[in-house]
Amino acid sequence: MRPERQQQNWRSEAGSRAWLSGLIVAMQHAERPEIRREPVAPEILAELRAHLALTTAYRSSPISTLRH
Numbered sequence: 001m002r003p004e005r006q007q008q009n010w011r012s013e014a015g016s017r018a019w020l021s022g023l024i025v026a027m028q029h030a031e032r033p034e035i036r037r038e039p040v041a042p043e044i045l046a047e048l049r050a051h052l053a054l055t056t057a058y059r060s061s062p063i064s065t066l067r068h
Contacts (some may be wrong), residue, residue: 029035
């Protein structure tokens with residue numbers, strides 16, 4: 001999925017819920033002892049950094065104060 005499309009998904013309530021659900025599942029998986037002992041592959045770290053950069057870019061964007 002293109003980064004522009006991912007940012008649009010963040011703006012909806014359903015997109016936020018989907019992201020949060022995915023985060024919870026990933027954290028539950030990562031907390032398992034057999035998973036925690038394994039080293040993290042460099043490509044996974046790169047994907048994680050890219051994903052976090054997208055969320056940071058969205059949150060740091062100015063909030064519109066215009067009334068519609």
